[in-house]
Each structure stands twice: as structure tokens, then as C-alpha cells.
Amino acid sequence: MRDVCVIGLGLIGGSVLRAAAAVGRRAWGATAAEADAEAAVAEGFDASTDVEAALRRAAERDALVVLAVPLTAIEEVLRAVSECAPSCLLTDVTSVKSGVLAAARSFAPDTRFVGGHPMAGTAESGWRAGNAALFGGAPWVVCVEDDTELGAWAEVAGLAIDLGAQVVPLTAAAHDEAVARISHLPHLFAAVLAAVGADGGPVAMSLAAGSYTDGTRVAATRPELVRAMTEGNRDALLPVLDEALGRLGAMRGSLASTGGLAVSITSGHDGARALAESRQGTPSGVRVALDAPDARDGLRALGERGGRITTLADGTAIGEVR
């Protein structure tokens, strides 16, 4: 099994280091955050604050380097990768993929880069919030571009599967559009609901029940995390936000004119049913041979259909789709 070098030891990076070590991989980490490095060392992990030394070791041992730093620090770390491990196998775990892909091409052009995004997390952050089981059963997007080297892709997908996740192959652009809809827009909506609710004063807070507490829950997320994901995904988020504004504006128009909201509310009900149905039904098996000429198309089609890969064996990705 390939060695793993994790840069950044917060919630996600710290969980990758723990989980990689737990499955028997040689794994080490480095972070600029002294507290995280100290906590990792205290728990017996191979960790330090010397990012460059960790990367040079990755180059020597041909390790897979996992960038788990905040989106705002990616560029700086890519420069260090380019200097210390210029042709390494490289992935990342940040929540926006097109921007990181462009940055990797600019700042670490000789690496074998494959973007990734494990869809797991908690409201907590830092090393102490992580655990080796964080990725169990979670979707982990591993990007497939037209020029993605499938050998490198299989290394990254293999790590995700080793760590308990299910791999969703998508282009960076498809990932960013999907998460704009199902993560970044919900965060913006929660922020607006929480602000409009609080503007109602103590009586509104006193009467708030399920629909409000559910709808505003993620507004309690640390603002810098929400800013990083939404501002970092601006290009994909803007058209999705416009769709939402269009739908809300249509509701406003109907309520003010005819007073009827049947169309809007039924669309939402249909959407809720689509989510429920996507989680039911019997999965059917899917196999994609990674050496086939259309392997990249096959992988992306699987991801677009909502499928996930659960095994990599003999050069074949094996998964299921509902």
C-alpha cells in the first residue's frame, strides 16, 4: 500500500492521517498549526510543523500527498509541493474543485494531481474533532478530467475506499455545480432565514419550532468556513443562486397577485420526493475497466447517475447505481 503524506491536520486532514494509519498504511503529517501537530504527536502519530520536510520525504518515498489545508492556503502549499515534491502523486480534500484544479495546474504543474472531496464533516474543527471513522459510508468525489491520468486516479480512489468512503467520479465542474445546489445554497438560505427570523425579536425566537430550527441549523457554522466554500465556488454558485432567486421571485409574484402558491409548493414537494426516491430502490452493479478507451466517460457517467464505486480490483472500478 502506498504511503500517505497529509498536509494540514484539522478535522479532515487529521481524520485522513488517523484512518490511513488504522488501515496499515505508513502515514505522516505536517501542519502550520502547532496545536494540531502537538495533539497528533501526543496521540502517537508521526506529525510535525515542518511542511517542507514532510513533502521531501513524500518525494523520496513516492507517497501520495493529501492537501487538507483551508482553501485560502492552497496556493501557498502548492508552491511548497512544487519545490519539495515536484512530481508527486497529489490530491486535496477541499470543498471546491475547479479553483484547486486551476491552481494545481499553475503552481504545481508537474505533479500527478487528482482533485478530491470527501463529503463528511461535523460542525467542529481542528485535530481533536477528527476520527478514523469519519469517512465510513460517505461519498468522496474523486475528479476525472479529460487529461486525468487514470493510474493516479486509481491511487486516490483507492485511498478513499481504504478509508471507508464510496467514490463518486465527476469532473471538477460537475462537482462544483452539484455542491452549489446541495450545500452552498442551503448555507446561504440558512443565513437569510436566521437573519429574518432574528429580526422578529424575542417573540419570533420564542415561537420557533421544527421548520425554523431545521432550516437555520447550519447558520451556526463558523462564518469563515461558510465564506471559504461559497466565495470559493462563486462561478458555480452564482447561476444556482439566480435560479433560487427566480423561484422565490415567482412565489412572491404569485402571492401578491393571485395569492396562489400551488405551483411553487408542489415543485418543492416533488423535489423532496426526488431525494427520498434517490435513497430507495435496489442498486444495480456497475463495472468500469480503467484501461478501456472510454474509461473516463464511463466513470463520469456513473457519477452523474448518482452511482458510487466501492471496490477497485484488477484495474476495474466496481460500484452500484440506484
Next chain:
Amino acid sequence: MRDVCVIGLGLIGGSVLRAAAAVGRRAWGATAAEADAEAAVAEGFDASTDVEAALRRAAERDALVVLAVPLTAIEEVLRAVSECAPSCLLTDVTSVKSGVLAAARSFAPDTRFVGGHPMAGTAESGWRAGNAALFGGAPWVVCVEDDTELGAWAEVAGLAIDLGAQVVPLTAAAHDEAVARISHLPHLFAAVLAAVGADGGPVAMSLAAGSYTDGTRVAATRPELVRAMTEGNRDALLPVLDEALGRLGAMRGSLASTGGLAVSITSGHDGARALAESRQGTPSGVRVALDAPDARDGLRALGERGGRITTLADGTAIGEVR
């Protein structure tokens, strides 16, 4: 204890009948829905499909009449009340208060009407979904207008407290504005999120996690219930929807121009903290003597501050506010 006559035996009405009987009140009910009446009788309750007979009995026994029919049926039932029990003690449990107040003044002008709204419920509906414990600890708005007769108000508040609820005194207008913020807008937002998410197809559904499932949960509510509450509260909901559109539009503008969302996201975070803080802190006791000249103002001020009344004793409303 005063007798209770419940018209409408769905989730809320059925729970009122059960809970009133459970605390030892003489209670009977009637509903146009045969299945609900049969189910209630089968469980040993005094119920029928003869609404007029139930109302005439209420007039004879000077019972408190509780209207628990859908908002769209209120006018028809008020006409029956006016004919069969024209001067009865009357309340309702529907989710919009100004419209019902106006209808009661028009169609049953001689009743002693006090509007109410128990903030309890489940996604289910019908007699079988109800239970006697539904109102335990829940806020129950009991309306106080300038012309509200406080003797009638105390009868309605007393029933709510008997059934386990905590009474929030508010004008119909204040109630409608608060629920527009913390219930009706969240339902509209959930509908938009669910529609925009589903437009992302299977891949969006496959990647959907907590922020999306929380934000869209109430979009699965039966569309006719959501329509009744939102369309029925149009006057209060429109300005709140405009506030929300203004905030979302400002986000859109910031994201498209500077790309920064700090102000919007911080406002949402502040709102989430306001909700959390409203549920902490030590409550302080409050007493309002119902025969004081400014009793109505005192009650409404308590409700506006997020306070609740938990006891009625010797003509005094006793409660707490945080």
C-alpha cells in the same frame, strides 16, 4: 371545569378532545370527516358527524367551542356556530389569526371569540395521528385584542394550560408576523431549495448531506397544508418574503461584484446565536392581574418579550420570561 366541544377531529382537534377528556373535562366532538368520527367513537370518545347537534349541546351546557377545522372551512363552520350556539365561548386552533378574527367578527359576531394557535404538530394528519400529550410544553398563542373580553381569554388560556401547553399572549397581527418569519418563510425556502436541488439531477441527490436534508425537510409536508398556512397569511408573509428577497439579492450582488459574503454570512451567524441565546439563561417570574386596567397591554408585552404563562390562579396569569 368547563365542558369542551371540539369541531374537527383531525390531528389537532383529535388531540384536544383526547387531552381534554384525559384531564377530566366533559368533552365531545364532531367532524364532517366520517373516518375520523368513527375512529374516535371506536376509541370510546363522544364523537359524531353531526356538527350542528354538537354545537347546540355546547349552547345548552355553556361549553367552550374549539374550532379545529382547516382554515378553508372556517367560514362555513362559523355560520353553523352563529346559528346553533350564537353566544358561545369560542376559540380556534388554526395557524393564521387575523383572517379568522375577521371571519369570526363577520359570521359569528355575538360569540365570545378568542383566537388561539397551539404550536405543535407532526407531519401526519387525521384522528389517528393525534395524542393527548401533543401539547405538552408547546407554546399556545392565545390572542389579546383591544376588545378581547379577559374572562373569555382566561377560559381559553386555561384550557391550553390544562392540556399541558404554555400560553403566549399576542395580538393576531403580532402572531401572524412572527409565524410568517419562523414557520411560513421556512416552508417557502424549503420548497425552493428542494426544487433547485432536484434540478441538479441524480448526482446532486447522491451528494446531498446534512445542510440539504435539514433545509428541505419540511418540503415533504402535504402541499395543501403548506398552501393553507402561507396563502392564508398572505398580508403578513409578503413583507417578510420581501425582506428575505432583499437579503438574498444583496448576497447575490456581493458575490457577483466583490465576491465577498462576510456581511450576509455574519448576519446569519448572529441570527443563529440569537435563537440559541433565547433558549438559555435563567427565567424570571412574571405576574399579570387580569382585572388590572392595563391587563391587555401587560399580557401582550409578556408575549412580545418571548414570555409564556404557565399558571392561571385567582385571576392572575403567572409565567416567566428569559
